Amino acid sequence: MTTVRPNVLIILVDDMGYSDIGCFGGEIGTPNIDGLAGNGVRLTNFYNTARCSPSRASLLTGLHPHQTGVAELVNNDGPGGYPGSLTEHCTTLSETFRAAGYHTHMTGKWHLSNERERPDRSWPTRRGFERFWGTISGAGSYFQTTTLHDGETPVPVDDLGPDFYYTDEIGTHAASAIRDAADDERPFFGYVAFTAPHWPLHAKDSDLAETRGLFDEGWDVLRTRRRQRQLDAGICAADATLDRRDPDVPAWDDEPEQKWQLERMEAYAAQVRAMDRAVGTILTALDDTAQRENTIVLFLSDNGGCAEELRSDPEGADRFRRHHLIIPPSAPDGTPMRVGNSPEIRPGTADTYTSYGQAWANLSNTPFRLYKRWVHEGGIATPLIVSWPAGDLTGGVIDAPHQLTDIAPTLLEATGVPAPTERSGRRVPALPGVSMLELLHGGSAVEHDLFWEHIGNAAIRSGRWKLVREFGGPWELYDLAVDRSESNDQAADHPERVADLAARWQSWADEVGVIPYGDVLAARATMPVQPA
Template identity: 85%
Template sequence: MGSARPNVLIILVDDMGYSDIGCYGGEIGTPAIDSLAATGARLTNFYNTARCSPSRASLLTGLHPHQTGVAELVNNDGPGGYPGSLTERSATLAETFRAAGYRTHLTGKWHLSNERERPDGSWPTRRGFDRFWGTISGAGSYFQTTTLHDGETPVPLSELGPDFYYTDEIGTHAAAAIRDQGDDGQPFFGYVAFTAPHWPLHAKESDLVETRGQFDEGWDVLRTRRRRRQLDAGICSADATLDQRDPAVPAWADEPEQKWQLERMEAYAAQVRAMDRAVGTILTALDETGQRDNTIVLFLSDNGGCAEELRSDAEAADQFRRQHLIIPPSAPDGTPMRVGNSPTIRPGTADTYTSYGQAWANLSNTPFRLYKRWVHEGGIATPLIVSWPAGGLSDGVFDAPHQLTDIAPTLLQATGVPAVVERDGQSLPALRGVSMLDLLRGGSGVEHDLFWEHIGNAAVRSGDWKLVREYEGAWELYDLAADRSESNDLAAEHPERVEDLAAKWQAWADSIGVIPYGDVLAARASMPKQPA
């Protein structure tokens, strides 16, 4: 069964660090994902945009997020900021592939609309997806998933059942879509967007059993071992040392709450295991419908590991509880939700809402520093696995630098599908990236500069040189050929290179309409306050 034209399946995970999966050095068991890498290509210098919504916007449109209306999250910051919803001045890959005769489906997280309850023009059902089962908003309970929709019909919590677990359900629904769309001979474009392993730390007991004791030696030993496995696998083998432990993180031997810290990482790892199992469910559907060989499968993460610490003080917890669109009012048994990171709250169960914190995120991002939200390597480096057995791809590890804007041109070249160039008679912006197909087939690829801006954090990579700064900070310069861990700032030694790269960044920012972050903050402050 299947079509002569290749299917396309993008699998995106949420808040997963660079080294968490086995084929990028991690100790968490991920056999399904590793099997993709065994039959495909792994890119070591691939980049997202540092945060969930803008990464999704860029991945699905081939544009930089600022061109799509979703440059930070899905808040509408008014006339002086970004609208926070996917604009009509872009075409999604679903719209593009559907125009070429593909069936299209989305399973999982959307997070590209600031209207989370009433369907509007930025919902997936209005942006090219024939079939949608998933959530409109971002993070949420895995046991009581809010903003869940089947098409445009809300799925109430009362219908979820006692054994509901969102990650498993994403795998089941995605597999069903593949089986259904494999019956008529038309090719499909599928987008599977897991919320795992984004907080809250919600895990099934059967998965927790498998991760208990796995991290007992602590983050220092584990980071060193991950780096060793990366070197053995040729991952960042020549261009990165193991950066020093984050100065804000104590040595494991000095950590006063080791038992609680281990419970946090065990729950996070259990979420990764569940996600890998769901990927296996999806790959089995491809195998059993005879579509695996002629399906282009991409696997990647939307940003680096997340260091966010959820506050547990009464005021912050109460404010968080009132955000009912991402957190249910109570646990399934009616008990109050316990919100925040505290040793008094053991993570994993449905009545908790916690995250795994900075120290474990530092492990997740081995061998890099910093995290989600930053455009240093720890925030933007992601695994990218590309598998297409019938597509003539070269197996192994590829070091050429690429970013999200390069995915759309690659898929369009591989499938022969033309880009959508206009909507309602109005020209759409041209795709900003380059195709990776020649590289993936053993060629030299296309050298090009890469650019980022997120909440005022900015970066440009040109060849092996990267210029990067935090918002309102000075530019830093790194030679990534020798220092991808960004430990040796060379800005003072190469002022002319700093000036040249800064000019390149500014020209790019002007060309795509980056709004200075100070202006975004001012616009946000001027907006009417929304009721809690």
């Protein structure tokens, strides 16, 4: 292994399901990401936190999101809930690597501050990134991107130009930062956070042309084919069957609006293709500057596929339009924005604001059930690809379970950078995760319990067993070694195991500061409404 300190590049995508990319079973066409996997390893039992902001907080700090102040989204729920901004009581990877002599840069979506327009102590420029180009808010138009900043300087929508498309620009700006880093004697820590393929469904005509007809056989046939490709690739081969179609989703043959449904998925797929192209732009910059060999590249998604439906009725659309920081009042040509999911609104263009919905999210999450926000497998399972040509990674496909809190210890061990113990003279929590470096080198996995809580949904995974519940519901128990699709609840057959895992989950929740979700809702009821 090389003795020169490696660069680190984390690529995070937004709302992409487990099986959307080609190397995890998808048919969309993602050659750059698939190439990254072909020269690295794929972790098939890796987990995020089920939602965008908590995943970002956990990824960048190595802590559970409840320890960072960002356990749900970036709304401030006051003294009775979470503050919704990255607190001063934790250290980011960018701060840690910068203190160790690394150059640090970020491109794309931040979404870790409840202050979206005026720089404060939770902005990326104040949390260790020397260079930042991207958005502070969590979603927005791809053609008229709001809360866009170059450093701390706002980039007005009127300055973006007629050919602006946010995904392409993220790739271009990230590549520029990588090229500039090649002239610096310091290694770099880079973080690229795409908004793709998060709604709205905005795609360039050239990308849409590549996805037309790709999904004509419908979600039932496509889910079966994705599962077969996963089996052929050794992904979840022994531990999962294809889950039953979501009971709220009709059979494809019974879908009355097939043409519109196909347009939704084609637009979503076009966004994935654009993201893959931007990844290619970034990887080319590494190649052109001879930095690819000694750069640790991680690729993953912040949560599972998103089943959110955007309302098109007047009340729902008007409420959404009031979120002025994520949706412009009109298209670039002055056309009024058409908001919501309706067959009358054809997705893809700059004057629309739509999502791809539950049925296609069910396809995205093949072979699992449920979606973003839940901590069942469909909400928290993500592809994780790790590439480091100079790092002697072995294994190809790795099934050992890990989660976001394990990334920081892995990167710190790989680079020889010490874990943080304090920030501004105040002690910070010890990193709870374990390093995956030995595993990535072909060694044994470190067995450890994994934990989740999001909007009252809770889970613990201990080895092959997973205890999980929805907010207000009973605990469910699954043997993931044979039932990762969570089809056979064994809670009634193993009450002692349920009690043991529930007690371990509660101990963890108390330790990291999980606030009971009923208390969060009560606190929120007293707070003014804020934009998402």
